[in-house]
Amino acid sequence: MKTCSKCQLSKPLDDFSSHRREKDGKNTICKSCDGIRKRAWQKANPQKCCDSRKRYYQRHPDRVKAYNQSQKGRARDKRYYRRNYQKCYAMVMLRKARLLKAPIVEKIDRISIYERDQGICHICKHRVSKMKFTLDHLIPLSKQGNHTAINLATAHRSCNSRRKDGRLPAQLRLLP
Ligand SMILES: [Zn+2]
Ligand SMILES: [Zn+2]
Numbered sequence: 001m002k003t004c005s006k007c008q009l010s011k012p013l014d015d016f017s018s019h020r021r022e023k024d025g026k027n028t029i030c031k032s033c034d035g036i037r038k039r040a041w042q043k044a045n046p047q048k049c050c051d052s053r054k055r056y057y058q059r060h061p062d063r064v065k066a067y068n069q070s071q072k073g074r075a076r077d078k079r080y081y082r083r084n085y086q087k088c089y090a091m092v093m094l095r096k097a098r099l100l101k102a103p104i105v106e107k108i109d110r111i112s113i114y115e116r117d118q119g120i121c122h123i124c125k126h127r128v129s130k131m132k133f134t135l136d137h138l139i140p141l142s143k144q145g146n147h148t149a150i151n152l153a154t155a156h157r158s159c160n161s162r163r164k165d166g167r168l169p170a171q172l173r174l175l176p
Helices: 032-043 046-059 063-070 071-081 085-099 108-115 158-161
Strands: 133-139 152-155
Touching: 046 063, 063 071, 071 085, 085 108, 085 133, 108 152, 133 158, 152 158
Parallel strands: none
Antiparallel strands: 133 152
């Protein structure tokens, strides 16, 4: 047992991470206190955090790749995806638009488009939930439509796939 210098609780040695410079080879604060401290530091120093992550990757690319493919790594990605769903989704759309060589590609804020459309599916005119809506290109990417807010409209996933590549006509928004 060892007493954590932060929370003052006595915990088994397994609850302390290894630390080379300490006499007993264990950190002075417990794993959960260390986690809180690390997360606070990461939040306060996003740039440093990003740089050190990059350096770590350059030194141990295999370790990072192995971790990413492990169960823990995949669970972490899943958590990230769930927490940053809108951002991740927007990134996927952006990549697809670039891949399909849309003439104009801009960064999309999905929620602002949803709010502009007042949460109404542009195909069936019914409400769609904020958790489930998709964005539909009015002029499809396959027909050189732009990946811009003006060419995107809120839609149900089912309506969106029914419309597939603009086979069903869509009412185009007038340019402002
Ligand atoms: Zn502690
Ligand atoms: Zn719909």
